[in-house]
Amino acid sequence: xxxIQSPPGTDSPPLEQASPSLGIVLLLASGAGxxxxxxxxxxxxxxxxxxxxxxxxxxAGLVPTLTQLGYAxxxxxxxxxxxxxxxxxxxxxxxxxxxxxxxxxxxxxGIITLLGASLSIGLTATLAQDIVPAAATLAxxxxxxxxxxxxxxxxxxxxxxxxxxxxxxxxxxxWRRMFFAAAVSLALLAVTLWRYLPSFEPTTTLRYSALxxxxxxLFRKHAELRRAALAQGLLSxxxxxxxxxxxxxxxxxxxxLGSSAAGxxxxxxxxxxxxxxxxxxRADRYGPEGVTRWGAALAAVAFGxxxxxxxxxxTGRVWLLLASAVAFDFGIQAALVAHQxxxxxxxPGARSRLNAVLFVGMFTGMALGAASGSVLLARGGWLxxxxxxxxxxxGALIVRLL
Numbered sequence: 001x002x003x004i005q006s007p008p009g010t011d012s013p014p015l016e017q018a019s020p021s022l023g024i025v026l027l028l029a030s031g032a033g034x035x036x037x038x039x040x041x042x043x044x045x046x047x048x049x050x051x052x053x054x055x056x057x058x059x060a061g062l063v064p065t066l067t068q069l070g071y072a073x074x075x076x077x078x079x080x081x082x083x084x085x086x087x088x089x090x091x092x093x094x095x096x097x098x099x100x101x102x103x104x105x106x107x108x109x110g111i112i113t114l115l116g117a118s119l120s121i122g123l124t125a126t127l128a129q130d131i132v133p134a135a136a137t138l139a140x141x142x143x144x145x146x147x148x149x150x151x152x153x154x155x156x157x158x159x160x161x162x163x164x165x166x167x168x169x170x171x172x173x174x175w176r177r178m179f180f181a182a183a184v185s186l187a188l189l190a191v192t193l194w195r196y197l198p199s200f201e202p203t204t205t206l207r208y209s210a211l212x213x214x215x216x217x218l219f220r221k222h223a224e225l226r227r228a229a230l231a232q233g234l235l236s237x238x239x240x241x242x243x244x245x246x247x248x249x250x251x252x253x254x255x256x257l258g259s260s261a262a263g264x265x266x267x268x269x270x271x272x273x274x275x276x277x278x279x280x281x282r283a284d285r286y287g288p289e290g291v292t293r294w295g296a297a298l299a300a301v302a303f304g305x306x307x308x309x310x311x312x313x314x315t316g317r318v319w320l321l322l323a324s325a326v327a328f329d330f331g332i333q334a335a336l337v338a339h340q341x342x343x344x345x346x347x348p349g350a351r352s353r354l355n356a357v358l359f360v361g362m363f364t365g366m367a368l369g370a371a372s373g374s375v376l377l378a379r380g381g382w383l384x385x386x387x388x389x390x391x392x393x394x395g396a397l398i399v400r401l402l
Contacts, residue, residue: 019138019139019140019143020138020139020147023196024196025147025150025151027192027193027196028131028134028154028197029155030189031127031128031131031154031189032131032132032151032152032154032158033154033156033157033158034185034186034189035094035095035098035126035131036158036159036162037158037159037161038067038102038162038186039067039068039071039122040064040159040162040163041162041163041166041179041182042063042067042118042166042175043064043163043166044163044170045170045175045178046061046063047060049063049114049175052174052175053108053110053111053114054111055111060111062115062118063118066115066118066119066122067121067122067125068122069119069122070118070121070122070123070125071122071123071125071126071363072360072363073122074122074124074125074126074129075356075359076212076215076356076360079126079352079355079356080214080353080356082130082133082200082352082355083206083349083350083351083352083353084202084208084211085202086199086200086201087130087137087200088134088197088198088199088200090127090130091127091130091131091193091197092193092194094124094125094126094127094130095186095190097120097124098124098127098186100120101117101120101121101124102121102179102182102183102186103180104116104117105117106176106177107176128155129355129356129359130352131151132148132151132152132155132340133344133351133355134200135147135150137200137348138198143284144284144341144344145279145280145281145282145283145288145337145338145341146281146284147280148337148340148341148344149276149277149278149279149281150280152276152333152336152337153274153277156276165178166178203348203349203350204349204350211353214350215356215357218353218354219357222346222347222354224343224346225354225358227399227400227402228342228361229360230399231296231335231396231399232336232358232361232362232365233364233365234365234392234396235331235332235335235336235392235396236332236363236365237365237368237369237372237388237389237392238299238303238328238369238388238389238392238393239299239328239329239366239369240365240366240367240369240370241369241370241372241376241392242303242369242385242389245373245377245385248374249382254317255314255318274330275295275329275330275331275334276333278334279291279295279333279334279338280337280341283337288338288341288342289400291334291335291337291338292338292342292400293397293401294334295330295332295333296331296393296396296397296400297331297397298327298331298334299327299332299393299396300390300393300394300396300397301327302323302324302325303324303328303393304386304390305320305323306320306321306382306389307383307386307390309321309382310383328389336362339358340355343355343358365392369392373385373388
């Protein structure tokens with residue numbers, strides 16, 4: 001399979017082939033899932049990491065922090081390269097580097113080396129953000145939402161299953177073997193991608209500095225991109241505020257539940273994995289704009305429902321929190337797939353850069369949500385967090401309705 005593109009240096013829309021085969025879609029979904037899973041393997045293993053490296057809990061906590069920081073930097077600084085170079089080569093190079101970074105983490109003699117490996121893991125795990133635009137390029141316009149949704153399902157399942165798998169492997173075999181197993185999986189992925197992934201012609205000849213500068217130009221030029229980044233950022237703000245404060249809520253009265261209970265709520269992420277293909281099909285059939293609206297509306301209702309917690313029994317509160325988590329995760333992930341469908345149709349020659357702008361907006365919202373959520377919980381209790389998340393989701397809905 002090959003993809004016929006416009007000549008390098010032009011931004012005219014590419015001529016796309018027929019829909020990719022099921023095998024290619026599954027390969028891309030698996031690649032996105034394995035890549036993004038690398039960001040989350042360390043989280044359940046921090047206790048073991050701290051014990052074996054003789055690091056304090058605060059220092060060990062820098063492992064996932066640097067991984068996320070590397071991912072954010074990689075989206076901003078590396079993801080736009082997909083428009084300048086063959087995405088196949090970029091994906092293969094990042095897969096090889098991610099494999100090396102995971103091996104470095106597995107063999108790290110101390111916490112300093114592990115912290116450096118964690119930053120490298122985050123930077124190179126951005127190959128997931130090269131895979132999604134590649135899937136959008138391979139798919140015809142009529143099926144783009146479905147294909148992107150299928151690949152996003154793999155990505156979301158990677159997030160969902162990574163913590164479960166790493167927790168089990170680390171407990172029974174040690175945290176180093178988890179990183180080693182992840183490196184082996186990436187090596188196998190790289191070989192399979194090398195064998196079956198087609199090449200992609202570059203769509204621009206811009207220098208790297210001009211390529212990064214074009215991110216701001218695209219943001220100013222396209223109102224659809226601004227609305228997508230703002231709406232998804234607002235939804236991510238509420239999402240992050242909830243998840244960054246949930247463990248504190250469950251650990252206090254009247255719940256008195258441990259961190260394992262908060263981790264179990266992460267299984268609600270399965271709703272997001274289910275939402276992706278559904279949202280993709282609806283976006284293809286009815287248009288992505290409507291999907292973003294009902295996704296934002298569902299999130300607002302789910303967040304708002306949590307204001308009823310004080311009037312319920314302890315058991316009722318747990319069930320309401322779980323139901324709300326399932327509902328808003330479904331809505332937010334559906335909106336993300338629809339926003340990606342909107343963004344990818346703006347300028348086929350700039351899909352990697354457009355994707356980078358969208359995810360910078362999303363991660364900005366997540367960072368603001370984590371920071372403001374903890375402050376509001378301390379000062380105003382859970383109701384303040386609920387109000388913040390609800391208002392943010394309503395703001396996203398207003399952005400989509402305007």
